[in-house]
Amino acid sequence: MTSNLAKIRVRAFTGKKLAIPIYLWRTMIKREMQEIRLGIVGLGTVGQGVLELLERQGAFYASALGVRFRVVAASSRSESSLGRVAYKGCFKTTDPLAVAQHPDVDVFVELAGGEDAPKAWVEAALDSGKHVVTANKALLAKHGATLFPLAAKHGRALLFEAAVGGGIPIVRTLQESLIANDIGGLACIINGTCNYILTQMAVKKESFATALAEAQRLGYAEADPGFDIDGVDALHKVALLASIAHGRYVDYRLLSVEGIRNVSALDIRMAEELGYEVKLLGVVEQAASGKILAAVYPALLERSHQLASVQGVLNAVYLKTSAAGPLLLTGAGAGKLPTASSVLSDLVAVARHAADGAMPPPSMAYFSATNAADLTPIDDLETEFYLRLTTVDKPGVLSRVTGILGDEGISIRALSQKPEHDPENVPVIILTHAARNARVTAALKKIDALDVIREPTRVIRFYK
Amino acid sequence: MTSNLAKIRVRAFTGKKLAIPIYLWRTMIKREMQEIRLGIVGLGTVGQGVLELLERQGAFYASALGVRFRVVAASSRSESSLGRVAYKGCFKTTDPLAVAQHPDVDVFVELAGGEDAPKAWVEAALDSGKHVVTANKALLAKHGATLFPLAAKHGRALLFEAAVGGGIPIVRTLQESLIANDIGGLACIINGTCNYILTQMAVKKESFATALAEAQRLGYAEADPGFDIDGVDALHKVALLASIAHGRYVDYRLLSVEGIRNVSALDIRMAEELGYEVKLLGVVEQAASGKILAAVYPALLERSHQLASVQGVLNAVYLKTSAAGPLLLTGAGAGKLPTASSVLSDLVAVARHAADGAMPPPSMAYFSATNAADLTPIDDLETEFYLRLTTVDKPGVLSRVTGILGDEGISIRALSQKPEHDPENVPVIILTHAARNARVTAALKKIDALDVIREPTRVIRFYK
Numbered sequence: 001m002t003s004n005l006a007k008i009r010v011r012a013f014t015g016k017k018l019a020i021p022i023y024l025w026r027t028m029i030k031r032e033m034q035e036i037r038l039g040i041v042g043l044g045t046v047g048q049g050v051l052e053l054l055e056r057q058g059a060f061y062a063s064a065l066g067v068r069f070r071v072v073a074a075s076s077r078s079e080s081s082l083g084r085v086a087y088k089g090c091f092k093t094t095d096p097l098a099v100a101q102h103p104d105v106d107v108f109v110e111l112a113g114g115e116d117a118p119k120a121w122v123e124a125a126l127d128s129g130k131h132v133v134t135a136n137k138a139l140l141a142k143h144g145a146t147l148f149p150l151a152a153k154h155g156r157a158l159l160f161e162a163a164v165g166g167g168i169p170i171v172r173t174l175q176e177s178l179i180a181n182d183i184g185g186l187a188c189i190i191n192g193t194c195n196y197i198l199t200q201m202a203v204k205k206e207s208f209a210t211a212l213a214e215a216q217r218l219g220y221a222e223a224d225p226g227f228d229i230d231g232v233d234a235l236h237k238v239a240l241l242a243s244i245a246h247g248r249y250v251d252y253r254l255l256s257v258e259g260i261r262n263v264s265a266l267d268i269r270m271a272e273e274l275g276y277e278v279k280l281l282g283v284v285e286q287a288a289s290g291k292i293l294a295a296v297y298p299a300l301l302e303r304s305h306q307l308a309s310v311q312g313v314l315n316a317v318y319l320k321t322s323a324a325g326p327l328l329l330t331g332a333g334a335g336k337l338p339t340a341s342s343v344l345s346d347l348v349a350v351a352r353h354a355a356d357g358a359m360p361p362p363s364m365a366y367f368s369a370t371n372a373a374d375l376t377p378i379d380d381l382e383t384e385f386y387l388r389l390t391t392v393d394k395p396g397v398l399s400r401v402t403g404i405l406g407d408e409g410i411s412i413r414a415l416s417q418k419p420e421h422d423p424e425n426v427p428v429i430i431l432t433h434a435a436r437n438a439r440v441t442a443a444l445k446k447i448d449a450l451d452v453i454r455e456p457t458r459v460i461r462f463y464k
Numbered sequence: 465m466t467s468n469l470a471k472i473r474v475r476a477f478t479g480k481k482l483a484i485p486i487y488l489w490r491t492m493i494k495r496e497m498q499e500i501r502l503g504i505v506g507l508g509t510v511g512q513g514v515l516e517l518l519e520r521q522g523a524f525y526a527s528a529l530g531v532r533f534r535v536v537a538a539s540s541r542s543e544s545s546l547g548r549v550a551y552k553g554c555f556k557t558t559d560p561l562a563v564a565q566h567p568d569v570d571v572f573v574e575l576a577g578g579e580d581a582p583k584a585w586v587e588a589a590l591d592s593g594k595h596v597v598t599a600n601k602a603l604l605a606k607h608g609a610t611l612f613p614l615a616a617k618h619g620r621a622l623l624f625e626a627a628v629g630g631g632i633p634i635v636r637t638l639q640e641s642l643i644a645n646d647i648g649g650l651a652c653i654i655n656g657t658c659n660y661i662l663t664q665m666a667v668k669k670e671s672f673a674t675a676l677a678e679a680q681r682l683g684y685a686e687a688d689p690g691f692d693i694d695g696v697d698a699l700h701k702v703a704l705l706a707s708i709a710h711g712r713y714v715d716y717r718l719l720s721v722e723g724i725r726n727v728s729a730l731d732i733r734m735a736e737e738l739g740y741e742v743k744l745l746g747v748v749e750q751a752a753s754g755k756i757l758a759a760v761y762p763a764l765l766e767r768s769h770q771l772a773s774v775q776g777v778l779n780a781v782y783l784k785t786s787a788a789g790p791l792l793l794t795g796a797g798a799g800k801l802p803t804a805s806s807v808l809s810d811l812v813a814v815a816r817h818a819a820d821g822a823m824p825p826p827s828m829a830y831f832s833a834t835n836a837a838d839l840t841p842i843d844d845l846e847t848e849f850y851l852r853l854t855t856v857d858k859p860g861v862l863s864r865v866t867g868i869l870g871d872e873g874i875s876i877r878a879l880s881q882k883p884e885h886d887p888e889n890v891p892v893i894i895l896t897h898a899a900r901n902a903r904v905t906a907a908l909k910k911i912d913a914l915d916v917i918r919e920p921t922r923v924i925r926f927y928k
Binding site for chain 1: 513517520521528625630631632633636637640641642643644645711768770773785786787788789790791792793794795796799801802804805806808809812813817
């Protein structure tokens, strides 16, 4: 048999050049139990989870993979967390850079969070020949376009399964399982805090403030909740998903984002009556031109949509693929062990390649600053809209409002005015047919300037 | 930096032994565009899909991966299908074995179906040093315990993402993404034909016969539908999933299987009234002892369960993992391009490793005949049951039935007798608390022997 797979060219002692299949070559070289030496930065919740799973799975990895992981360096701001690292001879420090540059470290594991400081550590680690595994979406959303090319230049892996969707294997699915597909679009519920709050508002008929307070009490929301509820965390992840799905850099700073602060209990009740659920969605759509629209906003989903039944802190990613059809992945989007599970899947990916004498290949879905996606602004989005106006109960109000919508070419699918006790604050719900986002924005500017409008009109887009 | 990753030991011309990191070594050897030569057996629907995707994705794979796939040998029973293979110089034959043994083939792609004949082809391919990619669940369910060890012995890949769940990346998810997890249990909707029929029965209130006829008209069911509706196809896949989830061989011939032939429109209506959906489930549970229970049967799922909303021909796999939490994957379980998409993900997995000079590592989740799982018989399953008795409307009937259940230690959660026009055929629905399957079987044997019972009692298990 001749095979062009996996040959290594060697010069024999006779001086003759030979191409030896690597499977033969491997029988010629000595193989031992591989030891993969880890340097971990950040021993918070996820870091502790990684240590726990490394211990739990250690015997299995040794017997099944011939691989032993050893933590040879660790850094944390907490002395007591460092004290709990049980690996003999482990170098312990409060300086992450010392771990990134430690000469014994094979794989640098960044679990500290932050954006600019971790960039310097990851650069140092890659520059000194280490592989990098990180759970840090903010880092990659902001600096991925610099870091991925650096990893490729050094022939090193930069893996990040834990950065998007916690325990859901969405990164590996996009980069490996769907390698025969174009991703026409995706929609995701990718922030558990927001989904928990919206679920509570829908199920328990709670106000936003009450649901937020409960989320904070349960540890699902931070004391300063803005990063989650204003959609910033979701935006980081969506930009990253868009980038790896399309192999081109999508800069989150150029995207439209809207959180859930302005979603009211009334909107959720109205949605329910109409047969819809309100979810904070990350949305990515690829036009036939190849241009990409990516954004985060609250959206109305028909109750029968697969994403509509994703409840509480669960996350989900819905993919429209060119060959595999629609695909939905649902699971734990955060948490100690789910996130650690994804970190370990990356560590094993490095180890399995290493055990076979090769580097993990840089993914074809990596992106660089010189390969930026051509973006469609949110103004060009065409979708149906839910509008909730707050008007006074006077003759002629509706004709003025519908006149403005008509002038902008927006046609109305349904309109309902609910009887209210207070004739000065009457909610009017308007559902539009598909319209360009810019037209709706323009119309609302005029509508909200009317003297009969009492509050800024609430807008929620539909997602199909 | 010292690194113990990926070193190759070489003897220098001076006679000194050196350990050279492979990333340096690789810069020393010449690299070219890799050509991966395929031998495809079976050019039916899936085979045509594979050819279509290879063509569609060819330029991308060349530029992004440095890999070119070329079909150098193909076999089909159909001359016209062979004629459509457009690769120059491709060896075309009606003899699959000639493809398996063709000296130019690097990867043998088995898409023909069957069980025993493909076993001989795959053995021949592995014996002659080829990697194997297959979509054939029946082959692997029956012969996997022989074929996986053979692949491992030869250091060759035997990949089968397309064999379970069509376009859903469940195999790679179990083998790679969840490598830090034990799988405590799984439940899957893994036969699209059955799920389509049950969905039609629920949504359109159709009888089983009508729904089956419609499925046949639409091409979702075969003219001879037994393989699907009696659960055999699902059983093959469940045995395979159980085997790879636990790394031990689960022989499908030892498992309990029940299809959907006996699910009546009445049962589905009753389930709906109770807030449940009827689905044909594949179920795998691992006890604390490590023993595995695997089976296929129709089950009642609470409407809020994530699997309950999986409609029509969609497939889904629900995993209970030890670290990542509950995980659900939903997608197209069959079809030309979804299945081909999974075949290509395997081809690329082989190619990516080959391009890096290494074999794809044999999965730690492979199983062998000498590593059989310790199985729990279905008799030991503890669950709640739905029983539909058909009785005559006579005093004392219910006390006799409930007496028998009580004697077997089965306690009743709910009982309802529906008023019927025909006093000779009165349906009585009994829901039990959790009970051992063997006890229920024993009780029903006695109940069905009563003179007041008109038809064999229908039993549907609950799944939580």
